[in-house]
Amino acid sequence: MTSTLSPQKELFDLNYQGKTSQLHLHLQVSRNSLFAAYFDSIKNQYLSLKTYSFGVSKTWDLAVPSIKTAIEGFQKNQPKTAHLSFTDTLFTLVPSSLFDEKQIDTYLKFNHSQNDFSSYQLTYNRLLNEEVVIAAAIPKSILQLFKSAFSDLKYYHFGWPLLEAFLIDQKEATCLSLHIQESRFDVVYKKGGKLYFFNSFDYQSVEDLLYFLLYVMEQLKIDREKIPVIVYGEFEKNTNLYEMLHRYIREIKIGERPKQAAFSQVLSTIPSQYYHVLFNQHLCE
Numbered sequence: 001m002t003s004t005l006s007p008q009k010e011l012f013d014l015n016y017q018g019k020t021s022q023l024h025l026h027l028q029v030s031r032n033s034l035f036a037a038y039f040d041s042i043k044n045q046y047l048s049l050k051t052y053s054f055g056v057s058k059t060w061d062l063a064v065p066s067i068k069t070a071i072e073g074f075q076k077n078q079p080k081t082a083h084l085s086f087t088d089t090l091f092t093l094v095p096s097s098l099f100d101e102k103q104i105d106t107y108l109k110f111n112h113s114q115n116d117f118s119s120y121q122l123t124y125n126r127l128l129n130e131e132v133v134i135a136a137a138i139p140k141s142i143l144q145l146f147k148s149a150f151s152d153l154k155y156y157h158f159g160w161p162l163l164e165a166f167l168i169d170q171k172e173a174t175c176l177s178l179h180i181q182e183s184r185f186d187v188v189y190k191k192g193g194k195l196y197f198f199n200s201f202d203y204q205s206v207e208d209l210l211y212f213l214l215y216v217m218e219q220l221k222i223d224r225e226k227i228p229v230i231v232y233g234e235f236e237k238n239t240n241l242y243e244m245l246h247r248y249i250r251e252i253k254i255g256e257r258p259k260q261a262a263f264s265q266v267l268s269t270i271p272s273q274y275y276h277v278l279f280n281q282h283l284c285e
Contacts, residue, residue, distance in 0.1 A: 013264035025079035082150035180233030232276035
């Protein structure tokens with residue numbers, strides 16, 4: 001990808017009179033895209049949105065030129081801090097009582113075919129109100145791009161803000177959340193008020209997504225007639241995807257925007273289910 005890479009969306013609150021050095025920059029990166037938003041921690045408010053699409057990159061190395069170009073503009077105006085969440089990375093959940101920081105690679109090998117983690121940065125985060133740790137492997141080559149770009153960088157697996165938001169926002173004791181990305185989707189399930197299941201799946205078609213989702217619901221013995229499914233992601237309500245979900249699941253709810261943060265008026269045109277992880281990264285401040 002060349003330096004002519006242009007943002008798909010670019011919104012900023014022109015009423016903001018301060019400097020970007022007073023703001024926190026929230027970033028979400030995958031092999032296919034980069035999302036960014038400035039966050040004012042004093043007002044607890046999101047002020048902007050900027051998104052880039054790189055097309056389909058099968059590996060992180062192929063995405064490096066695009067990612068490097070996308071973050072150049074943010075480098076010139078350094079934020080107070082940068083918070084970076086990684087998608088498309090290996091992860092697993094570990095009970096806090098069993099977790100040992102020195103054994104992260106061992107935990108990951110239980111769930112993934114990857115055996116060599118020398119090119120990955122192993123990291124972990126503890127969920128605030130759950131006795132669970134999310135352990136992940138983040139590609140060092142991508143992480144180094146952001147470390148070189150930002151003087152104060154905090155990074156983590158996207159599952160941390162995703163799960164924190166789910167456990168805070170969803171008041172039902174038992175419910176399922178579906179987070180749809182461009183070629184991947186995530187399923188989070190709460191049972192009896194506790195986190196019960198979290199996993200990610202690759203898909204190429206709506207039929208793929210439905211197959212894996214219905215299989216998971218069957219394995220977890222989730223009643224499709226009774227348990228609500230809350231859907232997030234960059235999709236429109238009148239799409240084939242939404243219609244097919246409704247065909248097989250009785251109660252589909254479009255995800256709402258986070259209630260723990262405010263949003264500038266310039267972001268009012270963004271559908272409530274969009275950029276769910278990005279707009280919940282304030283929970284990881």
